[in-house]
Amino acid sequence: MERHYMDSxxxxxxxxxxxxxxTFNGGVIIGSDSRASMGGNYxxxxxINKLIQVHDRIFCCIAGSLADAQAVTKTAKFQxxxxxxxxESPPLVKAAxxxxxxxxxxxKEELQAGxxxxxxxxxxxxxxxxxxxxxxxxxxxxxxxxSGSTYIYGYTDAKYKPDMSREECLQFATNALALAMGRDNxxxxxxxxxxxxEGGVEHVVIPGDKxxxxxxx
Amino acid sequence: MLNTSRPCQPQSGGxxxxxxxxxxxxxxxxxxxxxxxxKARKTGTTIAGIVFKDGVIxxxxxxxxxxxxxxxxxxxxxxxxxxxxxCCGAGVAADAExxxxxxxxxxxxxxxxxxxPPLVVTVxxxxxxxxxxxxxxxxxxxxxxxxDVTGAHLYSxxxxxxxxxxxxxxxxSGAGPAISIFEDRFRPNMELEDAxxxxxxxxxxxxxxxxxxxxxVDLCIITQAGVQYLRAYDQPAQKGKKEGQYKYKPGTxxxxxxxxxxxxxxxxxESVQLMDTQ
Numbered sequence: 001m002e003r004h005y006m007d008s009x010x011x012x013x014x015x016x017x018x019x020x021x022x023t024f025n026g027g028v029i030i031g032s033d034s035r036a037s038m039g040g041n042y043x044x045x046x047x048i049n050k051l052i053q054v055h056d057r058i059f060c061c062i063a064g065s066l067a068d069a070q071a072v073t074k075t076a077k078f079q080x081x082x083x084x085x086x087x088e089s090p091p092l093v094k095a096a097x098x099x100x101x102x103x104x105x106x107x108k109e110e111l112q113a114g115x116x117x118x119x120x121x122x123x124x125x126x127x128x129x130x131x132x133x134x135x136x137x138x139x140x141x142x143x144x145x146x147s148g149s150t151y152i153y154g155y156t157d158a159k160y161k162p163d164m165s166r167e168e169c170l171q172f173a174t175n176a177l178a179l180a181m182g183r184d185n186x187x188x189x190x191x192x193x194x195x196x197x198e199g200g201v202e203h204v205v206i207p208g209d210k211x212x213x214x215x216x217x
Numbered sequence: 218m219l220n221t222s223r224p225c226q227p228q229s230g231g232x233x234x235x236x237x238x239x240x241x242x243x244x245x246x247x248x249x250x251x252x253x254x255x256k257a258r259k260t261g262t263t264i265a266g267i268v269f270k271d272g273v274i275x276x277x278x279x280x281x282x283x284x285x286x287x288x289x290x291x292x293x294x295x296x297x298x299x300x301x302x303x304c305c306g307a308g309v310a311a312d313a314e315x316x317x318x319x320x321x322x323x324x325x326x327x328x329x330x331x332x333x334p335p336l337v338v339t340v341x342x343x344x345x346x347x348x349x350x351x352x353x354x355x356x357x358x359x360x361x362x363x364x365d366v367t368g369a370h371l372y373s374x375x376x377x378x379x380x381x382x383x384x385x386x387x388x389x390s391g392a393g394p395a396i397s398i399f400e401d402r403f404r405p406n407m408e409l410e411d412a413x414x415x416x417x418x419x420x421x422x423x424x425x426x427x428x429x430x431x432x433x434v435d436l437c438i439i440t441q442a443g444v445q446y447l448r449a450y451d452q453p454a455q456k457g458k459k460e461g462q463y464k465y466k467p468g469t470x471x472x473x474x475x476x477x478x479x480x481x482x483x484x485x486x487e488s489v490q491l492m493d494t495q
Contacts, residue, residue, distance in 0.1 A: 012353055012377025036381070042393065044373075045381050067377035071349045110352065 012067050013037070013044050016186030018148030019061040020176055021118035021128040022160070023141050024169035027197035028126035030118040031173045032061045033148065033181050034189035046189045054080050057201065058096045058119030059194055063146040064133070069113040072103050093119040097129035097137055105135025116145050120196050144176065148184035152176050166195065170204070178211040261429020262294060263391030264305035265419045266360045267403065268384045269412035272369045272440035273362035276416035277305045278391065278424050279449075280431035287431065293448070295437045299324050299335045300444070302363030303437050307389035308376060309356035316357050320344055337363040337370040341380055349378025358388045364439050391423025391430040398422050413438070413450075421453050 016037050021030040032050040037043050052060045052073045060076070062069035076099045083099070084091045097117040104111055115131045130136075130143045142160050144152060156176055164172065170193065177191045191206040244254055261282040266275045281289035296304050296317035304320070306313025320340055328335045341361050348355055353376045362371045373388060374380045385403045387395035398419040407415065413436060420434045434451040437444065 013375050013379045048381060066379035067349055070379055
C-alpha cells in the first residue's frame with residue numbers, strides 16, 4: 001500500500017474531494033464529502049473532517065494534500081484568532097480568507113492544497129471565498145472545488161439561484177455533493193454540511209445511504 | 218525548549234539538498250552499468266491499533282526487509298514513548314526508530330515541565346509538526362496509542378505530516394489485509410480477549426497476505442491500570458518440521474581409494490611484538 005502513494009501526483013494522503021459553499025438568504029452553507037485516499041486506490045479514512053472551524057462564524061474546507069491542508073489551517077486558525085483579539089471584534093470573512101491566501105501564495109512552491117472559506121460577518125453578511133492552489137483569492141456567490149467538482153459544474157451553474165431559502169439551499173448542496181460522490185472515485189463517505197447564519201452554526205451529517213439517489217442508482 | 222514553541226518564525230536547519238543533483242547523476246551512471254545504489258531498509262510492515270472497552274491495543278509483525286531479503290526476523294516495531302503511550306512505526310526502519318526516540322525524549326521533558334503525565338494528543342501534535350517540517354523525507358508512518366487522563370486515544374500520523382483520529386487503524390504495506398479484518402469484525406467497546414484476538418488476526422492477515430510482513434505478532438495492551446507488552450504473542454509462521462531423516466549414513470558411498478599428500482611448509486619470517494598490558 002505504501003508504494004501506491006509514490007505514483008499519485010498529490011504527495012501523501014490526499015483529500016481528493018468534493019467541497020462546496022453556497023450563499024443563501026441570511027447565511028451560507030459549506031459542505032464536503034469525507035473520504036481521504038492514498039494513491040487513488042486506497043481509502044485511508046472514510047470519515048475525515050474537511051470542514052475546519054477557523055472562528056465562531058467562519059469555516060474553511062480543504063482539498064489537496066491532507067498534510068499541507070492541516071498545517072495551513074492550524075496556522076491560519078491561530079493567526080485569525082490573534083487578529084480577532086487585537087481588533088477586539090469577530091474577524092471579517094475576507095480577513096480569514098486573506099490569511100489563507102497569504103499562506104498559500106507565499107509557500108506556493110511547497111504547498112499542494114486549495115481552500116474554500118465561507119462564513120458570516122456583520123459588515124457584509126454571508127460570503128464565500130475561494131483560495132486556489134497558487135494563492136488566487138476570489139469572492140463568489142457560490143463555489144465548488146476538489147477533484148469531484150468537475151462533475152457538477154453543469155449542475156451547479158444550472159441550478160443555483162441567488163437568494164434561496166435555507167431548505168432550498170440545503171437541498172441544492174446535498175444534491176450537488178451526492179452527484180459528485182457518485183461519479184468521482186476519490187470522493188465518498190458521508191456528506192458533511194454546515195449552515196452558518198448570524199444566529200449560529202449548525203452541523204448536518206448525511207450518511208452515504210441517506211443521500212439522494214438519482215435515476216441510475 | 219521544544220522546537221514547536223515559535224510557530225511564526227521561519228525554521229532554520231532541516232535537510233540540505235546540495236548533493237541531490239550530484240546523487241542523481243551518480244545514480245544515472247550506476248544504472249548504465251547495471252547496478253543500483255543501496256536503498257534505505259524499510260520495515261515493510263503490518264501495524265494495527267484498536268480502541269477497546271478498557272483502553273488501546275497496538276499490534277505489529279516483526280519482519281524487517283532489505284529490498285527482497287529479510288534483514289531482521291524479530292525486530293521490535295512497537296516503541297515506548299511514555300509509560301502510558303506507545304507507538305508502532307512503519308516505513309523506513311531508521312526513521313521510525315529515531316523519530317519515536319526523539320518524541321519519547323521530548324515528551325519526558327514536556328511532562329516534567331508541565332508536572333503532569335503526558336497526553337496522547339501532545340505526542341501526535343509534535344510528531345506531525347516535525348514530519349511536516351521535513352516534507353515527507355522522513356519516511357515513517359506511525360500509529361500512536363495510549364491512555365491518558367482524558368481517556369483512550371488512537372492516532373495515525375503519515376510521513377507528510379497528516380494525522381487522523383479513528384477507533385481502529387492499520388498502516389504499512391500489509392495495511393490492506395489487516396484493515397479488511399477490522400472492517401469485518403470491529404465493534405465499539407470490545408472485551409479484552411476479543412480485542413486481542415481481533416488484533417492478532419489482523420496482523421496474521423498481514424503476515425500471510427503481504428510479502429513485506431512476517432514472523433511473529435507483537436501486542437501491546439495499554440489500559441488505565443498499566444501496560445502489557447506481549448512480545449511474540451503468536452508465531453503463526455513457524456518453520457515446518459521435516460517429515461523424516463534425509464541425511465545419508467556414513468558408509469553409504471563406498472570408498473575405493475584414499476591418497477594423502479602432505480604439503481611441506483617452511484617458515485619464511487618470524488617476528489615477535491611485545492604488547493603493553495599495563
